[in-house]
Amino acid sequence: MVVNLSYSSRIFSLSCPGLDSAFTRTTGAAKKQHQGPAHISRNSGDSANFTLASMTERSSTLLGDLRDKRAFPIFADCPYENKANTRYFISRGTGATLPRRHWCFFGEVVDFVVFGRLTIDARDTSGRIIRISFYDDNRGLRFVTNDQVKKGYTVAVLYPLQHWFLDMSQGFRVEDVSKVMILPCSLRRLRSANDRLHDSRSDGTCWTPDCNRTEGLLRCSGCRKALYCSMDHQSAAWKDHKPECKALQAVEWFTQKDWGTYRTAHSF
Secondary structure (H helix, E strand, O other), rough: OOOOOOHHHHHHOOOOOOHHHOOOOOOOOOOOOOOOOOOOOOOOOEEEEEOOOHHHHOOOOOOOOOOOOOOOOOOOOOOOOOOOOOOOOOOOOOOOEEEEEEEEEEEEEEEEEEEEOEEEEEOOOOEEEEEEEEOOOOOOOHHHHOOOOOOEEEEEEEEOOOEEOOOOEEEEEEEEEEHHEEEOOOOOHHHHHHHHHHOOOHOOOOOOOOOOOOOOEEEEEEOOOOOOOOHHHHHHHHHHHHHHHHHHHHHHHOOOOOOEEOOOOOOO
């Protein structure tokens, strides 16, 4: 049974103002933010740059988990473009095949080449390296122009379908570039940030190792997740938190989405 991609081309017409703004921190003035510790929220009486870190500002309810193998499958578990997969699609009486749920592929960029179009080699969590080739009007070159694609970064592809290329290699053929986001951190770091958010011990105690204080906590203004009992602890932890801070910002969008029952397409 052939998947009705004419329908998907409509529902998967995605725009990404939310994520675009979330990742502008990786360019321009935003780079300055990661050259030193991000400001942490504090009682407004101490400085005009600080605000009260109320514990009502706890993390939002987490709906997505990168450890969910259905929502975030490895390449081998993604549906084929010419086969109906009942895990991800449902057939209607009219013959149309529609999405049943949401899914997104993550792969770490191990190499990329620009030869007329952008082609990325990405490694998923199983260790398999697959090809992601861009066939949109711009041939994926916007990622190159904006210096977004780099080895070690993570590429996310919404609703991907396995494709056989003419050279018999397998991967994803991207025709709608708005399905793709390149995240400025490694896949390992991204999954670690996901685990950190899902660890109940991370929201309510100081994140500095061996400190268990739970009162008067200050919140990192970069990721809005990390908590510290003092500016000294935050400064001491910045070397380790700096890459984690970026990953926490990157993963938040995915953890705030419901990846279960499909109603409308998620968009970047």
